[in-house]
Amino acid sequence: MVTKQVTLDQAWSGGNIDCLSCSIRSSALLSGLTEQDFEQMHEPVEQLDMQPGEVLYKVGDPGRHLFTLRSGLIKLVQYLPDGTPRIVRLMRSSDTIGLEILVAEQYEHEAVVLRATGLCRYPKEAVSRFNQTNPVFHKDLMLRWQKALSDADTWLTQLSTGPAKKRMANLLLRLKEENSTDCFLFSREDIGSILSITIETASRTISEFKRTGLMKEIRHNHYALDVEGLTRLIES
Amino acid sequence: MVTKQVTLDQAWSGGNIDCLSCSIRSSALLSGLTEQDFEQMHEPVEQLDMQPGEVLYKVGDPGRHLFTLRSGLIKLVQYLPDGTPRIVRLMRSSDTIGLEILVAEQYEHEAVVLRATGLCRYPKEAVSRFNQTNPVFHKDLMLRWQKALSDADTWLTQLSTGPAKKRMANLLLRLKEENSTDCFLFSREDIGSILSITIETASRTISEFKRTGLMKEIRHNHYALDVEGLTRLIES
DNA sequence: CGATGAATTGACATGACTCAACAACTGTGG
DNA sequence: CCACAGTTGTTGAGTCATGTCAATTCATCG
Numbered sequence: 110m111v112t113k114q115v116t117l118d119q120a121w122s123g124g125n126i127d128c129l130s131c132s133i134r135s136s137a138l139l140s141g142l143t144e145q146d147f148e149q150m151h152e153p154v155e156q157l158d159m160q161p162g163e164v165l166y167k168v169g170d171p172g173r174h175l176f177t178l179r180s181g182l183i184k185l186v187q188y189l190p191d192g193t194p195r196i197v198r199l200m201r202s203s204d205t206i207g208l209e210i211l212v213a214e215q216y217e218h219e220a221v222v223l224r225a226t227g228l229c230r231y232p233k234e235a236v237s238r239f240n241q242t243n244p245v246f247h248k249d250l251m252l253r254w255q256k257a258l259s260d261a262d263t264w265l266t267q268l269s270t271g272p273a274k275k276r277m278a279n280l281l282l283r284l285k286e287e288n289s290t291d292c293f294l295f296s297r298e299d300i301g302s303i304l305s306i307t308i309e310t311a312s313r314t315i316s317e318f319k320r321t322g323l324m325k326e327i328r329h330n331h332y333a334l335d336v337e338g339l340t341r342l343i344e345s
Numbered sequence: 346m347v348t349k350q351v352t353l354d355q356a357w358s359g360g361n362i363d364c365l366s367c368s369i370r371s372s373a374l375l376s377g378l379t380e381q382d383f384e385q386m387h388e389p390v391e392q393l394d395m396q397p398g399e400v401l402y403k404v405g406d407p408g409r410h411l412f413t414l415r416s417g418l419i420k421l422v423q424y425l426p427d428g429t430p431r432i433v434r435l436m437r438s439s440d441t442i443g444l445e446i447l448v449a450e451q452y453e454h455e456a457v458v459l460r461a462t463g464l465c466r467y468p469k470e471a472v473s474r475f476n477q478t479n480p481v482f483h484k485d486l487m488l489r490w491q492k493a494l495s496d497a498d499t500w501l502t503q504l505s506t507g508p509a510k511k512r513m514a515n516l517l518l519r520l521k522e523e524n525s526t527d528c529f530l531f532s533r534e535d536i537g538s539i540l541s542i543t544i545e546t547a548s549r550t551i552s553e554f555k556r557t558g559l560m561k562e563i564r565h566n567h568y569a570l571d572v573e574g575l576t577r578l579i580e581s
Numbered sequence: 582c583g584a585t586g587a588a589t590t591g592a593c594a595t596g597a598c599t600c601a602a603c604a605a606c607t608g609t610g611g
Numbered sequence: 612c613c614a615c616a617g618t619t620g621t622t623g624a625g626t627c628a629t630g631t632c633a634a635t636t637c638a639t640c641g
Contacts, residue, residue, distance in 0.1 A: 187498060187502050188502075189502055189503075189506060189507065190579050190580045191507075191579075191580055191581065193506070193507070195501065195502050195506055197498050197501055197502065208491070208494075209491055209494070209495070211487060211491075212484070212487050212488050212491045213491065217495060217498070218498075241480060241483070244477060247477070247483075248448070251447060251448050251490070252448050254487070254490045254491075254494070255444070255445055255447075255448045255449065255490075257494055258444075258445070258490070258493055258494050258497060259445070259453060261494060261497035261498065261501070262423060262433050262453070262454075262497065264501065265431065265433055265497070265500065265501055265505060266423050266424075266425055266431050266433065267425075269501060269505045269506070269541070270425060270429070270431055270505070270541045271425065271427075271429070271541075272596070272597090273596080273597070296619075296620090297619075297620065297621095298619085305505070305506045305507075306597075306598090307597075307598060307599085308619090308620080309597085309598075309599085309620095309621085309622085310596090310597055310598075312620060312621055312622085313597095313621080313622080316621070316622085329606090343426050343427075344426045344427055345427065508628070508629090509628080509629070532587075532588090533587075533588065533589095534587085542629075542630090543629075543630055543631080544587090544588080545588095545589085545590085545629085545630075545631080545632095546628090546629060546630075547588095548587095548588060548589055548590085549589080549590080549629095551588095551589095552588095552589070552590085565638080
């Protein structure tokens with residue numbers, strides 16, 4: 110994990126790491142804040158770069174920071190009583206993770222990097238204070254909370270209900286890049302843990318989709334989707 | 346649906362319907378508010394009594410009110426693209442439903458009464474204003490949001506993952522009354538829609554549990570659970 | 582009492598899991 | 612550069628769990 114500290118100065122100046130003119134500003138957690146807000150922060154914002162497999166935090170870790178993804182992909186995992194891991198959400202660019210620590214002491218998930226990820230780290234206290242003093246920030250935070258909830262419902266209805274083929278089709282369309290038919294997959298084990306199926310079933314389903322033309326492998330784990338066909342499969 | 350209006354007077358006076366001394370006050374949405382807060386409300390709080398089968402709202406209905414359950418049981422339903430209904434959460438006493446309208450225009454679920462339910466109805470504008478002006482209220486609202494999210498995760502991991510028997514065992518323990526082994530069930534169709542299994546599988550699983558002594562039918566849809574045994578089943 | 586819908590049960594088909602063999606890919610050391 | 616081991620993905624055969632369809636019982640209510 111590589112970290113880069115953002116000093117108060119840099120955070121709102123024209124420096125390299127610059128929250129005020131951040132490229133994902135409109136969707137970043139600290140968008141809408143003023144110079145003064147940043148001046149009040151005791152602990153700096155930091156930027157992290159993480160590689161696949163690295164663990165951001167685990168269930169029960171004391172939570173002192175929230176994070177916003179600038180790029181990449183992170184899985185949130187919970188474990189069943191019998192030890193089976195279950196991926197409960199995927200977080201992508203502009204998503205915020207660790208919201209729970211605003212009202213709890215510990216993280217509720219294990220956060221593991223799936224694809225090289227850049228993120229910004231905010232101290233809990235600062236976020237909490239902004240939330241209480243800045244109405245725009247506060248509204249934005251509620252939006253993020255609601256989005257998380259809404260995502261959780263979709264996860265349940267689309268990825269955890271019905272036969273494996275429909276679930277897989279839903280996952281593929283969900284992982285599809287905007288304005289394109291491209292889709293990047295990851296390990297069969299992770300796919301299984303998302304759809305609650307075995308790696309064999311995941312592999313077989315993908316093979317069948319390839320055979321029937323619903324997807325074409327461009328290169329390793331990179332596919333072109335037949336969006337029409339997959340949509341029809343879901344709705345049938 | 347029976348409604349009883351709470352006038353400004355009643356809301357904070359010693360009247361019959363009295364938010365300030367409400368019996369579930371510590372867990373009700375408007376706990377922590379002062380006389381002055383109630384004076385600011387343009388539209389009154391109302392109490393509703395609803396019977397099984399009645400629909401509180403549907404997906405896409407314009408959302409103008411939030412609700413807190415005083416008693417009873419309500420299911421939140423979403424529909425799959427192919428029309429299958431899926432129960433995504435069960436709401437019980439002291440739970441708040443309709444949070445989404447604080448940041449969205451419409452309800453995201455269909456809310457249907459499963460057991461005779463009493464609830465309080467709050468106008469969206471008032472809740473929104475309290476949220477911005479009253480720090481305690483605001484903190485409470487965040488707690489509710491986080492609880493909903495946490496519940497959604499549990500729903501996914503416990504009730505939608507693994508074999509039907511384990512899911513059923515989890516559901517039974519979740520429906521169990523506090524400090525007792527009693528458990529009230531509802532229609533097999535609803536159980537199926539919670540666990541994402543067919544009504545036949547639901548029925549068969551319950552029959553098997555009765556045969557193997559994991560539960561005993563006291564009267565219609567009222568059971569005594571073998572908590573130990575069910576827990577063992579889940580963890581195996 | 583009969584009529585209706587819900588729940589149960591049985592017989593069978595099918596989808597998903599298990600176990601096992603093998604293939605493809607990755608990284609390491611010679 | 613190759614040989615090798617370790618890991619991940621694929622495929623096949625057999626089993627088991629769940630879904631499907633149908634028949635029957637049960638509960639409720641007029």
